[in-house]
Amino acid sequence: MKVTVAKRILKDNDMIADKNREIFRDAGLLAVNFISSPGSGKTTLLEKTIAELLPEQKTTVVVGDLQTTRDADRLVPNALDVAQINTGMSCHLYANQVADSLLGLNISEADYVFIENVGNMVCPGEFDLGENVKVVLLSIPEGDDKVAKYPTIFRAADLVLLTKVDLLGILDFDLERVTNDIKKLNSNLEILHISSVKGQGMNEWVSWLKAKRQQNVGAKAKFITE
Amino acid sequence: MHEMSIAVGLMDQVLEIAKVNGLKEIDEIEVETGFLRQVIPEVMQEAFLAVRRETIAQNATLKIVEIAPLSECNICKKQFEPQLNDFLCPECQKADVKVLKGDEIILKSIQGKESK
Numbered sequence: 076m077k078v079t080v081a082k083r084i085l086k087d088n089d090m091i092a093d094k095n096r097e098i099f100r101d102a103g104l105l106a107v108n109f110i111s112s113p114g115s116g117k118t119t120l121l122e123k124t125i126a127e128l129l130p131e132q133k134t135t136v137v138v139g140d141l142q143t144t145r146d147a148d149r150l151v152p153n154a155l156d157v158a159q160i161n162t163g164m165s166c167h168l169y170a171n172q173v174a175d176s177l178l179g180l181n182i183s184e185a186d187y188v189f190i191e192n193v194g195n196m197v198c199p200g201e202f203d204l205g206e207n208v209k210v211v212l213l214s215i216p217e218g219d220d221k222v223a224k225y226p227t228i229f230r231a232a233d234l235v236l237l238t239k240v241d242l243l244g245i246l247d248f249d250l251e252r253v254t255n256d257i258k259k260l261n262s263n264l265e266i267l268h269i270s271s272v273k274g275q276g277m278n279e280w281v282s283w284l285k286a287k288r289q290q291n292v293g294a295k296a297k298f299i300t301e
Numbered sequence: 302m303h304e305m306s307i308a309v310g311l312m313d314q315v316l317e318i319a320k321v322n323g324l325k326e327i328d329e330i331e332v333e334t335g336f337l338r339q340v341i342p343e344v345m346q347e348a349f350l351a352v353r354r355e356t357i358a359q360n361a362t363l364k365i366v367e368i369a370p371l372s373e374c375n376i377c378k379k380q381f382e383p384q385l386n387d388f389l390c391p392e393c394q395k396a397d398v399k400v401l402k403g404d405e406i407i408l409k410s411i412q413g414k415e416s417k
Contacts (some may be wrong), residue, residue, distance in 0.1 A: 076322070076324065076412070076413060076414070076415050077410055077411070077412045078318060078319075078322050078324070078410060078411045078412070078413075079409070079410045080314075080318055080408045080409060080410055080411060081407060081408070081409060081410075082314065082318075082407065082408050083405065083406065083407055083408075084307060084310045084311045084314060084332065084406045084407065084408050085307070085310045085406065086314070087310070087313065087314070088310065165306075166306075167306065197303050198303045198306050200303075201303050201306060201307065201338075202306070223386050226385050226386045227337065227338070227339060227385075230388070256386065258396065259386060259387045259388060259389055259396055260386070260387075260388055260396055261388065261396050261397070262389075262395040262396040262397050263397055
């Protein structure tokens with residue numbers, strides 16, 4: 076017997092992701108999925124961003140790593156709440172892992188949920204977590220050929236953050252090459268330059284986040300009145 | 302690299318559908334993979350060998366059909382075939398597109414023997 080199916084693989088994950096999105100919408104917050112290779116500066120960026128948003132806006136964090144709670148420990152001081160997911164041998168987060176974490180987290184008081192995905196530029200792109208936006212980080216030390224090598228994740232991004240830009244001019248990095256490669260994938264994709272350590276670009280980045288959140292919460296208010 | 306994650310998702314679905322349809326043994330599974338998803342058939346086959354073990358699909362074959370990409374320019378509506386690294390519209394020279402084909406990974410069909 077032949078059974079014709081025509082169903083998306085990973086549909087189960089996507090259904091849970093949609094539920095997560097509803098939870099985020101009902102809580103009136105912006106959920107951000109941070110994706111990059113290991114060592115691009117995700118945790119440092121999150122530390123600085125969470126501190127920058129305080130005291131007006133609070134952030135809950137979900138951190139995915141193969142092992143250890145080191146990243147979560149670093150984020151505890153300023154975050155409203157932090158959940159660490161150890162993925163073991165899995166190189167990305169699943170929507171159900173995020174859903175389980177949300178049960179134990181304080182999200183009703185949060186303005187943002189930051190999801191720090193496992194450092195990897197391939198698999199996290201396949202798995203929707205229910206986030207409102209995907210932010211992809213590319214650090215200067217990684218080199219200027221990353222966009223061409225991992226086009227799929229950059230095509231899926233809502234924002235590209237070029238991190239560690241204080242190293243431009245010290246390391247050999249062709250900025251124009253990266254910009255051109257991104258423009259060939261999505262001409263409308265915004266690229267922000269940032270140095271978490273030196274503070275460069277921090278204002279633009281925080282403004283971008285606040286504007287995105289405003290759009291989202293605005294959409295929620297509209298939804299309720301309708 | 303992501304083929305294993307896809308294979309795991311695939312097998313979950315296959316076993317569930319087989320159960321619903323009363324299949325006791327699966328002979329063939331057909332999937333369509335969009336070119337833009339960069340599923341490498343050889344790697345996918347290896348991942349499939351690992352996930353089919355000790356299931357009713359342990360002797361099943363996996364048929365992979367690659368779907369060519371097609372996108373439509375949001376500005377001038379021209380349809381064209383994008384490359385992995387290049388979504389520029391040949392008319393507008395802007396990459397502002399809707400992907401019509403090539404972004405999907407779909408379980409098409411399952412063939413197997415029914416329980417008596």
